[in-house]
Amino acid sequence: MASKLYGSAISGNCLKPAMLLERLGAEWEWVAVDILAGEARTADFRLKSPHGRVPVLEPRPGVFLPESNAILCYLAEGTPWLPDDRLDRAQVLRWMFFEQNNHETSIAVSRALCNGYYDAALDPEERQERLRQLRGPGLAALKTMESRLRREDWFVGPGETIADLALYAYTHTAGEGGFDLDSFPGVQAWLERVESHPRHIRLADLLRR
Amino acid sequence: MASKLYGSAISGNCLKPAMLLERLGAEWEWVAVDILAGEARTADFRLKSPHGRVPVLEPRPGVFLPESNAILCYLAEGTPWLPDDRLDRAQVLRWMFFEQNNHETSIAVSRALCNGYYDAALDPEERQERLRQLRGPGLAALKTMESRLRREDWFVGPGETIADLALYAYTHTAGEGGFDLDSFPGVQAWLERVESHPRHIRLADLLRR
Numbered sequence: 001m002a003s004k005l006y007g008s009a010i011s012g013n014c015l016k017p018a019m020l021l022e023r024l025g026a027e028w029e030w031v032a033v034d035i036l037a038g039e040a041r042t043a044d045f046r047l048k049s050p051h052g053r054v055p056v057l058e059p060r061p062g063v064f065l066p067e068s069n070a071i072l073c074y075l076a077e078g079t080p081w082l083p084d085d086r087l088d089r090a091q092v093l094r095w096m097f098f099e100q101n102n103h104e105t106s107i108a109v110s111r112a113l114c115n116g117y118y119d120a121a122l123d124p125e126e127r128q129e130r131l132r133q134l135r136g137p138g139l140a141a142l143k144t145m146e147s148r149l150r151r152e153d154w155f156v157g158p159g160e161t162i163a164d165l166a167l168y169a170y171t172h173t174a175g176e177g178g179f180d181l182d183s184f185p186g187v188q189a190w191l192e193r194v195e196s197h198p199r200h201i202r203l204a205d206l207l208r209r
Numbered sequence: 210m211a212s213k214l215y216g217s218a219i220s221g222n223c224l225k226p227a228m229l230l231e232r233l234g235a236e237w238e239w240v241a242v243d244i245l246a247g248e249a250r251t252a253d254f255r256l257k258s259p260h261g262r263v264p265v266l267e268p269r270p271g272v273f274l275p276e277s278n279a280i281l282c283y284l285a286e287g288t289p290w291l292p293d294d295r296l297d298r299a300q301v302l303r304w305m306f307f308e309q310n311n312h313e314t315s316i317a318v319s320r321a322l323c324n325g326y327y328d329a330a331l332d333p334e335e336r337q338e339r340l341r342q343l344r345g346p347g348l349a350a351l352k353t354m355e356s357r358l359r360r361e362d363w364f365v366g367p368g369e370t371i372a373d374l375a376l377y378a379y380t381h382t383a384g385e386g387g388f389d390l391d392s393f394p395g396v397q398a399w400l401e402r403v404e405s406h407p408r409h410i411r412l413a414d415l416l417r418r
Contacts, residue, residue: 046356050353050356050357051307051311051349051350051353059296063296065296065299065300065303066303066307067302067303067306067307067310068306069302069306070299070300070302070303070305070306071299073298073299073302074295074296074298074299077295077298086283086286087268087272087274087283089282089283089286090274090279090280090282090283091274091279093276093278093279093282093302094274094275094276094279096279096306097276097277097278097279097305097306097309098260098275098276100306100309100310101276101309101310101313101314102260104310105310105314129338130342133339140260141260144259144260147255147259148259
């Protein structure tokens, strides 16, 4: 039976598991959730995702797994996207925790602010102030990525792992949040490497599912 | 040979691996890093931790693993703190990603602001504004924890896992950031359960190592 993925086509977090499911050639069903209309915050949806967020994976009927990076780990188990070696596996997770703590919170939030995804009530001055606060942390995250990607093709080991997919999700839309990647050539070359996968999927593809 | 743990005794993130190492009865060496003096941001320290953060684990000489939750996963492998079952394991990770994305970024950052740990240059008005911004996300994270802990003793399965240790780290200091736990009785009872472990260690214990 096909897994169900509840998500939104404006969310990089939701793109992550979709990218992996496609790469794995899995059968999966996309269930669109209108997060801008608050559909992820209803009492009903919170039975699937207590914190009211997407994506949520339903790997079998009635079993729900929220958190994009936890879904990646679940799906990648036993595949080359999550190494078996204990240290390599921890290094994959290390980049994924960095992504959720330092990268998503600055680069994805800046994009959301610029695109008007949330806090419609936020006045323009407060929006600018928040963007200003996030600039330093966002650039620091990109610099840390660049320090790795100038020397290596992938974040861990010799091939693409879920660390790459997790970090790709909001790096490829960094420009929408005002982060120019011109001074990060290693990051740019890596984005192209990720996108060169024959089964690569984009946010726009999710809209058509 | 004993693992080395580089960290700071003011950091809940650093308490996490110390808690697990003690619970496992491991031999380990504490290497104090003065993060307020910028010791984690030097070029030399960035060879261990590219993003300039603590903790870092050195499980064997010359091998470095940053990110508190990745260190927990590494150390917990093969122990009851990280279940073998694929779905249970993913649920553990799911709470740990929630911790780094929604909980640490609001509750730990509020504590750091209140305690004057960083941004000494921040003027009082800006500090208040940031605390105001973090209030809603912090309360939402506690509410999500409470919704689980009113029904269950632990975050995943029948016993303590690294999901509990990760979430304990900054929940037990939430008051220092202005978050009153009185309206979260499930969270309070769970804090006591975590603290009742016979080999429980506290931040103050790290100062004395």
